[in-house]
Amino acid sequence: MATTLEKVAERTWKRTALGWQLKCRQGEETFTDTNLLDLLISSPRKHKIFKIPKPIEKHLGADWLWYVGRPGAWRAYLVQAKKVEPDGGYKSVYHKQSFSPSWLGISPPVRQLDVLEGFARRFGAMPVYAYFNHYKAAGLPHWHCCQTLDIGQLGCTLSPSSTVKLPGLTGKDGFNKVHAVSETLPWRCIQNCPNINVQTQSKALFRAPEASIIPLDEDADEISLEDFLRRFDFQMEEIPFLPKYVVISTDESEVDEETSI
Template sequence: MSLCLCGEEIADRFVFCPHCGVELRGPGQAAVLGVSPEARSVCRTLRACATRTFERLALDHFTGSASGEEMYTQLNLGDLQRLHSDRIVVREFHRRQEARNGADWEWWFHTAGRGFGLRVQAKRAKRGGGYDLEHVVRTTGERQSELLVRDALAAGCLPVYVLYNHRNWVPRSPTGLVVDCRHGRGSPTQLGCTIVSALTVQAVLRHRPIRASYVRDRSVPWHRVLCDAPDTGRSGLEAAHAAVEDLHRRGSDDLRAAAQAEVDRLRTSTRRDAAARPGPTGGTGGGSARPRRSTPAAAAWGREPLDDPVYPGLDELAGHPLSRLPDRVKSMIRERGFEPPDARAAGVVLVDLTDV
C-alpha cells in the first residue's frame, strides 16, 4: 500500500487512484497533479456516479423528496460527458417534456466505425426497494418493458435496464456482489447503479407478485460491464461487447426458465382438471371417452419460450460479432443529424473505446 498525491491510501496494483481518479505511473506516483479527461478512468467515474446515486436516493426517500429516474439519469450522463469529453458524447433529442418522461436512451460503444448498441430504460428503486416494472405507457396502453425490447430490436440494440438503488439492498446472489477492479476497491455503494437484461425483467413479469429482489440480484454494478479495463488479449470494445453478451445470455436463460415454468403449471392444471372430470356416461367398461379439444394451455406446451412476436431475432442479434455502425449512429458521431430512431428515444450516449 502507498499514498496517492491526494493523501489517500491506494493498493500498489491499481492503475488509477480510486479517490481522485488520477492515473498512476508507479506505486503512489501520479502522472499529473490535476485531473484531466485523459487521465481520468471511465470506470472510476461510473463507480463515483453509483456511489452518489446510492447515497442521494436514500436521502431523498428519507426526506420525502425522491425525484424520478430522469433526474438521476441527467446527473450521471452529465458527469460522464463533462469528465470524458474526449471520448463520450451525449446527444439529447429535444421534445415535449411529457414525451420524454419514461423514455429510453441508446448507448453506442464504438471504435473505428465498428461497435454495438444498448437500448436503456432506467428504473429508480422505491423506498421499500421495489421498481415500477409493470408500468404501462399511457399513450399506447402497452407495457413499457415490451416496448423496450421491441424498440431495441428495431434499432439494432440489446435491451437493458439501469437500476438506481439505495441503502436498503444487500445482495443475496453472487452475481450482484461488488468486487475489486483495477481502478479501486469494491464497495456496497457501487450498487447505486446496476445493469440487467430486459429479458430478466420480462421473466419476473411472468410471475406474481413481482419479485424486485430477483431483478436486483441478477443485476451487476454498471462499471463491471462498462469498465475500460479489458481482459488480456482483447480490446476495450471487445471486452465490453463480451460482457454485454453475457448479460443477455443470462437474461435469455431467465426468460426461458420462466416460460417453461409457466408451461409446466398449465400442464399440471390441465391434468388436475382432467382427473377431476367424471368418466363417460354408461359405466367404466366398453366405452371410450370423447377426445378432448385442444386448449390454449395444451397448445402452449410445445411453444418455444421466446416465440413471442416481441422477441424474434433478439438472440441472433446478441450472437452477432462486432459489426459496422449504422449510418445514423455514424452521423451522430460526426455531429450530423440528431433524429431519434423512434418517438420514445430521449437521446443517445456515444462512447469511443479507441485505445482502451
C-alpha cells in the same frame, strides 16, 4: 482511480439514501438527466451525449440509446431507467402506455417493455433496464461482477429486459429479485470489464449487437433530428417513442482524462 461510471454509481447510491432521509426524493427522470450530465461534464472526451431536440413525450420507449466500445466495434443498448423505492421495489417497472406504434402489432394499452423491445429491434440494439439504487441489505448475493464487491457500484446497474418479466418487482423484493439474476451487473462493467473476453461468453450484456452505424458525427452539435431519423429510417410520427438521449462511450480507460464534477 475510479472511472466516471464508477463515480456516478457511487454518487447515485448515496444520493438516493440522502433523498429519503431528507425527504427530498428524486425520480428516475431526474436521476437519468443528472447522471448523464455528470458523465458529460466529467469525461467529455469519453462520453458524447446528444439530446433529441423535441418536447418530452409521455410515450417514450426508452430513456437513452447507448453505444459502448470504440470505432469499428460498437455495442448498442436501448435503455429504460427505473429507480428503487425505499421498500426495495420498482413501482413503475410494469408501466403500460395508452398509445402503441402500428408496426408493433399490439393494441393499447401496451407494456412499456414491449415498446422498448420493439424499438430495440429497429435500432439493432439490446433492450436493457438501468436501475438506480440504494438498498440497506445489499451484499454478495446481489453482486455478479468479476471484480471485488463494491456496494456503491450497485447504485447504477444494468440488466437485460428479460428480467422485467419476473413477477413481484414492484414489491419489497424487487431489488432482491432483479439483483439475484446473474446477468444484472454494475453499469461500469460494459465499458471497463478487465475480463471482457471471458464475460462475452457468459454474460448477456456483453453479447449486445454490434452497431453498423453511429448516429453521431465527431461534433454532436452538427447533427439534426432529421439526420438522426433518416439514418434509422424513422418517420416523424414515431418521434414520441424515440429516446431522450443518445450516448456514446468509449471502452478505453477514462482515468487520465477526467474532470472533477
